[in-house]
C-alpha cells in the first residue's frame with residue numbers, strides 16, 4: 474500500500490518509527506560507517522524524513538527527494554523544529570528529478586525508485602562513493618499477520634510475486650559494482666491504542682471494505698500482542714540491504730564494507 478501521508482498515516486508511521494527505533498536499529502552502524510562529515514547525502518523517497526533527519530547532524534548537506542509535496546513539507550517542518558539547516562528538499566518523481574551527484578545515496582523502502590532500470594541507473598550515476606539500498610524482501614502485505622488477516626476476511630492478497638532485492642543486486646553486479654548484500658529482519662510493529670484503531674490500520678493497509686469491520690473486530694484480539702505496556706500489531710519487516718561502492722579514480726573500489 475503506497476503511503477499518501479495523510480495525518481493518520483503520518484501518526485501511524487511515526488509511532489512505528491519510535492517503537493522500532495528506525496532507522497538507527499537497522500541502518501545506524503552502516504550510516505555511521507559510510508557517511509563523513511564533509512559528505513552530501515541524497516535520500517531518495519525520503520517520505521517525511523526518517524533517514525534525512527537522522528543523517529543531517531553528521532553530514533554536510535542532505536538532499537531529500539520525494540514525489541509527494543505533503544511529505545516534503547512535513548520533512549521541512551521537522552528539520553526546522555530540530556534546528557537543522559542543512560536539509561534541502563526536491564519534489565519530483567524519480568528518475569525525472571534534477572539533482573547533482575552526492576557522495577552517498579540512500580534509497581530505503583522505496584521500490585518504485587530502486588526497482589527499475591532507469592531508476593537504478595540514475596541512482597548509480599548520482600552516487601559519488603557509496604549507495605545504500607534497503608528494499609522489501611517481502612512486501613508489507615506479505616507479512617504473516619496482514620496476510621492471515623486478509624485471508625480471514627476473504628480479501629485478496631495484493632502481493633503474490635517474489636518481491637526481493639535480488640533484482641537490484643543483479644543489476645548492480647551487471648554494472649561491475651562492488652557490493653555487499655544481506656537479508657535483515659526487523660521489528661516494525663504498529664503500536665495502536667485499541668482494537669478500533671487496529672482495525673483502522675489494517676483496513677488502510679489491506680484496502681479492506683468498511684462492511685468487514687464487525688467481523689474484523691471480533692478476530693483482531695487474536696492477532697495483537699502486548700509488549701512494554703503497548704498494544705501492537707506485530708509486523709516483522711524482511712528486507713534486503715545492499716551497499717554498493719563506486720570505483721575510485723584509480724580504478725579501485727575502496728573495498729571496505731566493514732562488518733554489517
Ligand SMILES: C[S@@+](CC[C@H](N)C(=O)[O-])C[C@H]1O[C@@H](n2cnc3c(N)ncnc32)[C@H](O)[C@@H]1O
Nearest residue numbers: 518519520523539540541566567581582583585
Ligand atoms: C515507504 S516511504 C519510505 C520513506 C523513507 N525512505 C523511510 O525509509 O522511512 C516511500 C516514499 O517513496 C516515495 N516515492 C515513491 N515513488 C517515488 C518516485 N518515483 N520518486 C520519488 N519519490 C517516490 C513515496 O512518496 C514515499 O514517500
